[in-house]
Amino acid sequence: MSNNRNGNSRTQEIIDVIISAIKKGAMAPGEKLPSQQEMSRLFGVSRTVIRDALKTLEGRQILQTTKGSGTYVNPFLSANLELDRAWAPGTTIQATTGDILNLSRLIWIEALRLIVRSCPLGDIKNLEQMTNTFYQQFTVRTPMHERYIHETTFGLTVVKMSGNKFYQQIMHELFKVNSDIDHKIVADYNCYREILEIDRMMVEALSDRDAARACFLGRERDLLIDKIIAKEPCLLSKPCRINLSLSR
Structure with a gap:
């Protein structure tokens, strides 16, 4: 149970870091993210935690993955939309x-x-x-x-x-x-x-x-x-x- 909570906490931490980087302009719309293996090394977590974070951000249309190419910041994020709800269902x-x-x-x-x-x-x-x-x-x-x-x-x-x-x-x-x-x-x-x-x-x-x-x-x-x-x-x-x- 404790390990599961820790995993969820680390997943949310990575989500927050990526969103913060996009908001501050450190990651631009259309920019490619490092590979899951590289992100696992950078954050010091398992690839499962990285996959969970990326999957959550994809579901909110903040990131997008192209098969055989990699994961990218959604190139159509609008400055008029709050990232926390960008492209969310019902928007x-x-x-x-x-x-x-x-x-x-x-x-x-x-x-x-x-x-x-x-x-x-x-x-x-x-x-x-x-x-x-x-x-x-x-x-x-x-x-x-x-x-x-x-x-x-x-x-x-x-x-x-x-x-x-x-x-x-x-x-x-x-x-x-x-x-x-x-x-x-x-x-x-x-x-x-x-x-x-x-x-x-x-x-x-x-x-x-x-x-x-x-x-x-x-x-x-x-x-x-x-x-x-x-x-x-x-x-x-x-x-x-x-x-x-x-x-x-």
């Missing part, structure tokens, strides 16, 4: 569509990195074929609903290929909120054709396992989207709510 974020767009961009960039790191090449080639086919068939006469379906499918497919189910669930919610923005994007023929060209190059970069280039092109894509939205800035100021009661 609802009240924001604007502009805030949600920025969040989706963070997820997008992280998804590109994860694809380069661990996605099978065959899946990337399938995405490449889908992207090239739509680009080649895209004309000014392409119906709006086909453009919207492609844009949504492309975005969700990229996030799905990251292998992170939590990101997938969040992106499904974000697409529901920002559908007006997506419709505006695909309606601008010239800009959207440029976006499709960027998508082709971005998928090629993924195929080459070039994360830096893929992320650079992802940001170039965002700049084109900003150019479209600038014509109707009110799209970014609509209030919305996102329910984070999602299972991982």
